Amino acid sequence: MTGRLLLLFTLLATASAQINVGSASIGGRVRVWAVSEDHATCEPTTRVALVASAGLTFAENSVNEQCVAEFFDVLEGNYRVKVTGPDLANFGETQITVSSGMAQDVEVQSRRKGNGGVPVNGASAFVSVGELGIPSAAKKEFDKANRLISKQEWSKATELLRKAVAIYPQYADAYNNLGAIYRRLGDVGQAREVLQKAVAINDHLAVAYVNLGRLSFDQKDFAGVEAFIGKALTVGSPDGGELTMLAYAQVADRHLEEAIATAGTAHRSQLANHAFAHVLAAKADEMQGKDADSAAQLREFLKEEPTGRRAEQVKNVLAKFESGSGTR
Numbered sequence: 001m002t003g004r005l006l007l008l009f010t011l012l013a014t015a016s017a018q019i020n021v022g023s024a025s026i027g028g029r030v031r032v033w034a035v036s037e038d039h040a041t042c043e044p045t046t047r048v049a050l051v052a053s054a055g056l057t058f059a060e061n062s063v064n065e066q067c068v069a070e071f072f073d074v075l076e077g078n079y080r081v082k083v084t085g086p087d088l089a090n091f092g093e094t095q096i097t098v099s100s101g102m103a104q105d106v107e108v109q110s111r112r113k114g115n116g117g118v119p120v121n122g123a124s125a126f127v128s129v130g131e132l133g134i135p136s137a138a139k140k141e142f143d144k145a146n147r148l149i150s151k152q153e154w155s156k157a158t159e160l161l162r163k164a165v166a167i168y169p170q171y172a173d174a175y176n177n178l179g180a181i182y183r184r185l186g187d188v189g190q191a192r193e194v195l196q197k198a199v200a201i202n203d204h205l206a207v208a209y210v211n212l213g214r215l216s217f218d219q220k221d222f223a224g225v226e227a228f229i230g231k232a233l234t235v236g237s238p239d240g241g242e243l244t245m246l247a248y249a250q251v252a253d254r255h256l257e258e259a260i261a262t263a264g265t266a267h268r269s270q271l272a273n274h275a276f277a278h279v280l281a282a283k284a285d286e287m288q289g290k291d292a293d294s295a296a297q298l299r300e301f302l303k304e305e306p307t308g309r310r311a312e313q314v315k316n317v318l319a320k321f322e323s324g325s326g327t328r
Contacts, residue, residue, distance in 0.1 A: 028074040028098035029207040032106045034067045034083045048108070051080040072206055072236045074098045083108050097150035101180030101211050103173035104146050105139075138168035145177065154181050172202035179211050183218070191215055206236025217245050225249035247280045256284040275304040279314065295321055 032048045048069035049060040061069040081094050094108050145160035158181055164174040179195035182188075192215055198208040209232035216224030229246040243266035250259035260281050267277040282297035298314050305311050 028101065029103045030071045030074050030079075030081075030096065030098060030106060031104070032063075032069045032071075032081055032083075032108060034063050034069070034108055047084050049082045049084070050074060051082055081106050081108055099146075099149045099180075101183070101207065101214070102146065102149055102177050103205075103207055105143075105173070133168070134171060135168055138164045138171055138174070141167065142171065142174050142177075145174075149177065149181070154185060157181060170201050172198045172205050172208070175201065176205060176208040176211065179208065179215075183211065183215055188215060188219065204235040206232045209235070210242050213242065213245065217249070220252075222249035222252040226253065226255070244277055244280070247277060251280055251283050251287075254287070256288055259284040275301055276310070278304070279310075291321070 030050065034046055034048060046063045046067070047060055048063060050071060059071050059074065061071060063069045075098070078095065078097050081096055094106060096104065096106055098104065141160045141164040145157040145164065148154075148157035148160065158178065161174045161178045161181075165171050165178070168174075175194045175198035179191045179198060182191035182194065192212070195208050195212050195215070198205055199212070202208075209228045213225050213228035213232065216222070216228060225245060226249050229242055229249075232242065243262055247259045247262040247266055250256070250262055263277040263281040263284070266280075267275070278297045278301035282294040282301070285291075285294035285297060295318060298318050301314055302311060302318075
């Protein structure tokens, strides 16, 4: 085994915790219902934006025919939810807090032109396609739990989510949020059980598949990571954090060409750990005997992350390689 190979293994051995830390700040799902006074079908030009505290737009999307805009893998933090459109005299706006791995429903009232600028109350609870049967009592417990989640009051939030699913056993989002909490608390068995319930109820709930992937990553079940993150990719759009996790699992399972492709996608996301994707690609190249390609990936990493502990480790790997002590 080469000196360079040993150093790459040392670097990757610490990556598991780094990837988990990175992905812990990612993965909230936000669904917004833009309420109009007549609850009529929304114009396709109506837009919903998530505006971060610095005033920058994190994401923006059009509403569908049910006046719903959905956002996946939203970074943890505080946002203003803003609704705009040419038929609106003013935009509706509200504040939300997004937590990792959690699902959240938001109602925003908009003022249409010609009504004097007075908003009219919408429905008492968020309603979306496929969820018209959620009782208002269950939705109330879910919303209260989300407020506690933003304060990291896990025990109280768990109680409320349990109440929500007792009222409405088909509440996939509530099961997902329970799973995310149980994972944070280290209860793997409970987390897996309720997340499996979530995807059994709604097999298009991408955030639940991502949470199952994270559980598998915690257990070093890399085949599980590939399966669950792969499924999430077919029903949603996991970002750089989840893709980096997937690339790591593919390297571990020796699916090397797939790992290189996934690492490239993760890097292009420009989110969580995107520079580290070069290290994963370098490892996959090295395992195929492509030393020059591996070294090139590590140099690209240093261009993007020139300082810090990981940078020093990568510099040591390159020094071994370039001195000849890391050759085969």
